[in-house]
Amino acid sequence: MDIIKVDSIAKAFGKNLAVNNVSFTVQKGRIFGLLGPNGAGKTTTIRMINNILAPDTGSITINGIEASPQTQKMIGYMPEERGLYKKMKVGEQLLYLTQLKGMDTKSAHKAIDFWLDRFDASDWKKKEVGELSKGMSQKIQFIATIAHDPDIYIFDEPFSGLDPINSETLKEVIIDLKSQGKTILFSTHRMEQVEQMCDDICLFNKGKSVLQGDLRQVKSSFGKNTINLEFEGDGSFLDKLEDVRINNRSTNFAEIRVLNGQNMQDILKLAIEHAEIHKFERVQPSLNEIFISTVGEDNLKNQEA
Amino acid sequence: MDFGKIFLVLKREYLTRVRTKAFILSTLLTPLALVALMAVVIIVSTSGSDSVKTVGIIDETGVLYPRLEEINAERYEDVSMQPLDSVKAHVLSEQLDGYIVLGDSFIDSGDSPTLVYGGSGGLSFIGSVQDELRDAVRDERISRSNVSDEIREIFEARPRIESVKLTEQGEEEDHAIFGAALGFILGVLIFIGLFGYGAVLMRSVIEEKTNRIVEVIASSVKPIELMLGKLMGICVLAITQFAVWIVSYIGLSIAAAPIAVMIFGEKIDDLNSTATGAASSQGFDPAVLEQFQVDPMIFVYFILFFFLGFMIYSAIFAAIGAAVDSEQDTQQFMIPVMIPIFMGYMLNMKIIEDPDSSFAVFASLFPLTSPINMISRIAATEVPFWEILLSIVLMIGTFAGIMWLAAKIYRVGILMYGKKPSYKELAKWIRQS
Known part of the structure; x- marks a missing residue:
């Protein structure tokens, strides 16, 4: 079931076309990743889904309803730039934000107490947000996003600025939400998190969607055209390789993407001549490689056009 | 909305x-x-004028001091009996704020008397002394010149403005x-x-x-x-x-x-x-x-x-x-x-x-x-x-x-x-x- 349906939307700010004819759908109960370099139009798209901005053309429907104040209640949104009222008490603040999402006072109190308890934050209820540490206020921010129990969660760059522990907690909560049948959409440029969590992806570049679909299918469509090479010795032979792109290179490891259908055996031969090979593996390209190559090709195409 | x-x-x-x-x-x-x-x-x-100032009067006419006393008893003091030097000394030692020598010429010809004062005078002080002295001299001259009661009344009347606003409900105090x-x-x-x-x-x-x-x-x-x-x-x-x-x-x-x-x-x-x-x-x-x-x-x-x-x-x-x-x-x-x-x-x-x-x-x-x-x-x-x-x-x-x-x-x-x-x-x- 299409829970979020984005249909050929476009949004311009003055002469700058921030989002250009983008379409995608998010299925219920799945985690959808919005990827792309900075300025690709992810945040603008997310704001349009949240009905903060209106698209110039095209349409967005949530659960079949046109984006509107009514659909805003179905979504819990955590923007990239997070913030709370510093001079307001945690409890009052959560109550206010939850009520704004349309929850009645009684259920709001109950939900807030539940989540504060779950995050071991019940003691902070009477504290002003300004007194809390950064990690603590991030938890409060998160509670503010989810307390009204929406079906859809949208996080814009949720992992940016989180320490590893909070980052792990957030990951767990997201996976937990998914297991409850909730739908999650988040944007990021941290590829390893996408690989670990996302079911579907949409890759943005310069306002356009350049690649989208089920993450496994996207990866397998690139074929096993990548070599993971572990070696010992002089790695300078890697520089002699032609028609390859090398990622993740270190003193004894390289991820080699083979271009133009070149024979991998030739690369292996060259490697054996120069270094001691510990591992030579044919794999699907990493998402990082897909990201870089797709965006790179797209930029090249734009330059030619 | x-x-x-x-x-x-x-x-x-x-x-x-x-x-x-x-x-x-x-x-x-x-x-x-x-x-x-x-x-x-x-x-x-309630307190009215802030400070009471005393002016010594050396009255050579014998009639002006009683009139001044009638107008403002607190302010004027008859020092006619004292020598001028000691009056001056009182002013310098601030027992008196000032003194005036009143001679017959002021009644006869309307010359201006001189207020000699020490310390700070203040405009309102000088102004009120002037007004009171003028009234005293005028009253004395009127009584001497034998005018009719009617004219005397005219001089004694002190017209003031009472402001009253006219509204639809009639006259109201404004x-x-x-x-x-x-x-x-x-x-x-x-x-x-x-x-x-x-x-x-x-x-x-x-x-x-x-x-x-x-x-x-x-x-x-x-x-x-x-x-x-x-x-x-x-x-x-x-x-x-x-x-x-x-x-x-x-x-x-x-x-x-x-x-x-x-x-x-x-x-x-x-x-x-x-x-x-x-x-x-x-x-x-x-x-x-x-x-x-x-x-x-x-x-x-x-x-x-x-x-x-x-x-x-x-x-x-x-x-x-x-x-x-x-x-x-x-x-x-x-x-x-x-x-x-x-x-x-x-x-x-x-x-x-x-x-x-x-x-x-x-x-x-x-x-x-x-x-x-x-x-x-x-x-x-x-x-x-x-x-x-x-x-x-x-x-x-x-x-x-x-x-x-x-x-x-x-x-x-x-x-x-x-x-x-x-x-x-x-x-x-x-x-x-």
Whole structure:
């Protein structure tokens, strides 16, 4: 079931076309990743889904309803730039934000107490947000996003600025939400998190969607055209390789993407001549490689056009 | 428009501010200052002239001193028997404030006597000595020149102006000066309220931007709802403060005269029973305080005009707050707000001087100055009802227009960070949305 349906939307700010004819759908109960370099139009798209901005053309429907104040209640949104009222008490603040999402006072109190308890934050209820540490206020921010129990969660760059522990907690909560049948959409440029969590992806570049679909299918469509090479010795032979792109290179490891259908055996031969090979593996390209190559090709195409 | 959400925003805006120390203190301290002011009025009116100065009279005529003594016994002392040197010594040692030598020539030819004084004289001191001496000399000359009683009466009559205002209900005692002063003060209060609370609103908008909470709010509430909620929240806050002031003012103005009688009772009785002639006018008259009681309708207008003025100006303040990232950046946009608001403030004095001039009528109808100037006129004069109505209609229309533009700037501005926009860019925002 299409829970979020984005249909050929476009949004311009003055002469700058921030989002250009983008379409995608998010299925219920799945985690959808919005990827792309900075300025690709992810945040603008997310704001349009949240009905903060209106698209110039095209349409967005949530659960079949046109984006509107009514659909805003179905979504819990955590923007990239997070913030709370510093001079307001945690409890009052959560109550206010939850009520704004349309929850009645009684259920709001109950939900807030539940989540504060779950995050071991019940003691902070009477504290002003300004007194809390950064990690603590991030938890409060998160509670503010989810307390009204929406079906859809949208996080814009949720992992940016989180320490590893909070980052792990957030990951767990997201996976937990998914297991409850909730739908999650988040944007990021941290590829390893996408690989670990996302079911579907949409890759943005310069306002356009350049690649989208089920993450496994996207990866397998690139074929096993990548070599993971572990070696010992002089790695300078890697520089002699032609028609390859090398990622993740270190003193004894390289991820080699083979271009133009070149024979991998030739690369292996060259490697054996120069270094001691510990591992030579044919794999699907990493998402990082897909990201870089797709965006790179797209930029090249734009330059030619 | 979701009024439930507007109310939630309003409630938060109001409750977080009404509980602050600054608000509570300024709300409660102002009535205390008012009490102090009234006490000063009472004290000044009971004590009459501040210090009693003594003037020694060396009376060579033998008739002028008794007349001076009759006019103001406290001030004049007969030192005719003492030698001039010792009188001078008294003045230098400040036992006397000054002395006058009165010879026959002053009665005969009308020469000017000389007041010799030490220390500080003070204009009112010299002036009153001059008046009293003139009266004494004149009376003496009249009595000597054997004129008819009729002429004597003419000279003794001291015409004063009693001001009485003609209204439809008939003649009423008029407190024109008090009305003008009240009008001025109410105008200034609205000026301060518009400016002060407009700035509070502006800071509140900037705070939400710099806190970055505004995007979270925008995912629940339409920008226009947020803006209206904030506007109304601050407006109710200001009205709360004014209401406390008005209620304490009305209470004080009713209670002041009886309390004054209680505290100063004996003194008032003393003054009223013993003082005669000129002295009694210096005594305390509780009626001085009764004129502080004013028609409560004026406060209804006060709140109404503040409300309308606040809606107009705060819409602009909110738009400015949304357009910038920090308070320092607001300056270039403040000019268009400052000009009309300060104009209203500065015109206020002129309007009090002549509240019925066509200039005053214009200023009180022009929607950007009318919140300040109309209330001054209402307090100072009889404003035709149609003028009040017209000014209200004009303000509502202006609010609608300004709100329409301000809401567009607000909507774009709250999500815009970075370089502060130019006027050209603001125009672009308005066209864009």
